[in-house]
Amino acid sequence: MNLKELHSVHFIGIGGIGMSALARWFNHVGVPVSGYDRTHSALTALLEAEGMEISFEDSEESIPDRVKDFTSNTLIVWTPAVPKDAVQLRFFQQNGYTLQKRAAVLGMITKEMPTIAVAGTHGKTTASSMIAHLLKHSGKNVAAFLGGVTQNYQSNLILHDEAKDVATVVVEADEFDRSFLQLFPNVAVVTSVDPDHLDIYGDDVHMVEGFREFVNLTSDKGKLYIQANALHKIGETKKSLKVIPYGVNGGKVKAANVRPRAASFFFDYEDEKQVIKDLQLMVPGFHNVENILPAISIALDMGITPKAIKEAVESYKGVKRRFEIWIQEEGRVYIDDYAHHPEEIRAFLSSVRAMYPQSRVTAIFQPHLFTRTRDFAKGFSESLSLADEVILLDIYPARELPIEGVTAGMLLEDIAIDKKSLQTKEGLLEYLNSNQPEVLVTIGAGDIDRLVEPIANWMRSYEN
Structure with missing residues (x-):
């Protein structure tokens, strides 16, 4: 399905934080959006204020006519949180519509836009928000789907400018339920690979295999920024990838001279070509210093100057509930x-x-x-x-x-x-x-x- 040829998108469970971000993105790019949710909320009120048609009754009658009348080129996005016997879900399943879960739709978006995908058992929300902020603050055209609400933008979604040149999309790549295997990154970032979600993967061996599979989805001649310890766990990647390990304590990209203060951390950024001294990160933590290293590297790759990067790092305010x-x-x-x-x-x-x-x-x-x-x-x-x-x-x-x-x-x-x-x-x-x-x-x-x-x-x- 070509996203640019969509007639409309209808969301079943539109009020969730991840679903609402997708709904807002489609609305922003000019695709008519409608949806159903069980209850009113601040999020559904925001969506309605932005012009989306939302119903709170699970019935065929509450589905907009434009959705009912156009089976082809209409995308139905649903969440497994909706009961299997939901009336609207059954209607779309029985009438030949294209139904996709949120992760698959994110994958469709990343297939059509240059994509930076950030994975990791921890650190991915912070690292992805840092990348998005450094690019946005420095004037790059960027969209971002994040796993938490950023303090800078008060949202888990950053919208690109449709009138400008091709935008880069930053996506948090979630390993839960293997969702990240639906994505098509040009640049991949892996912040950590520690055992987790063993109810999904069975053991840490299969979890590491999942991360290796994600990394190898990166486009040929793409780049992988990976925390140095995580690289040891993943091992070999496909030969067409340029692999850049990073870490506070070493790698091709590293943080040196880290100085903790009561409200911020100071450090120097070092890679194989240059040094940026005395960066101030207002979100404290050794792990946060490490998380911002790939963001700085990606910003440099995209032509952002060290001076602009330094200003963007200092202006980053973090994600709610992260330090x-x-x-x-x-x-x-x-x-x-x-x-x-x-x-x-x-x-x-x-x-x-x-x-x-x-x-x-x-x-x-x-x-x-x-x-x-x-x-x-x-x-x-x-x-x-x-x-x-x-x-x-x-x-x-x-x-x-x-x-x-x-x-x-x-x-x-x-x-x-x-x-x-x-x-x-x-x-x-x-x-x-x-x-x-x-x-x-x-x-x-x-x-x-x-x-x-x-x-x-x-x-x-x-x-x-």
Whole structure:
């Protein structure tokens, strides 16, 4: 299906963050967009304000006539979150329409536009947003589909200028459910390849094979920027690829002279041709310094000057819930992070330690998924031991049913510090009030995000 010849696009489940981004992109390029969702939301209100026709009734009658009347050249995009017996889904399946999941549609877009695809078991949302921002800030025509809401643009979508020359698209390439194998990158970035999603891949060997397959989808004579340790795991790639390993501690591209500060990290960028000194990254963390290295390299490849890159790096504000500093005052600091894998927690807490070497660090962690907690229990306990105190909340199940014997409490024994406890979400603020931490961090990918604002309000209110 040629996207430029589409008559219309209809979304089943249009209110999801990933689906709504696709809907906005199609609307932006001039394709009529309609959709169904079960409930009204801020996102659906935004889509309606941009001129999209949305219904909240799962019926044939609520499907627009232009969709009903044109079976050919009409694309139906659906999400598996919609029940299989949904009326609209059955109608389109039974009447000869082209139906595609979100990942396949992203693949169709990347087939028609020069594409930078960013994969990794962690770091991909930050790295892809950094690439998009450096290009956008420096005046390049860029579109981006991201896995989180950027602070610079307050959106997970960056829209290109249709009136300008051919745009580059930056896509976060998700390994979950092997979605990234639907893409057609010209430039690939791999930030990390650590065991994860073993419920999908079975074991880490098959997961690494999935990443190798993704890398080899890159166009002939394309480029692969890959974190140095990840390259060791993936091994050989197809010979037509130009492979550029990067890392804080080495590779063809590296960060040197990294200097942690309380609100930012300074570093020097070095590749085989040049050095850019004294870059200031306002989103702290050794891992964030590493994540921005491929963004700088890609910007240089695209002709952006070191001066413009330096300005773009300093203006990057980050992604919500990625090392998001809520409070930074003398005697009280509060930082929230989405980390949900042992290596992410290790990187996050190591950076917090470097920023506040004299302070006591209290970490609140909500494990995400029963299978992940079971598979990486020892790793979670080891990485959390970098804090001075650990508070564990119950496991957030997401898509999973409970597994007998798998609880947050199973992590306690191997956490190698004295002050550690299980707390309920309901009793958390009362517990914090009796302890009054100096540097407090919340960690996790579940509904711990609902506690962030109450914790910040509490911390602002208490007296030292």
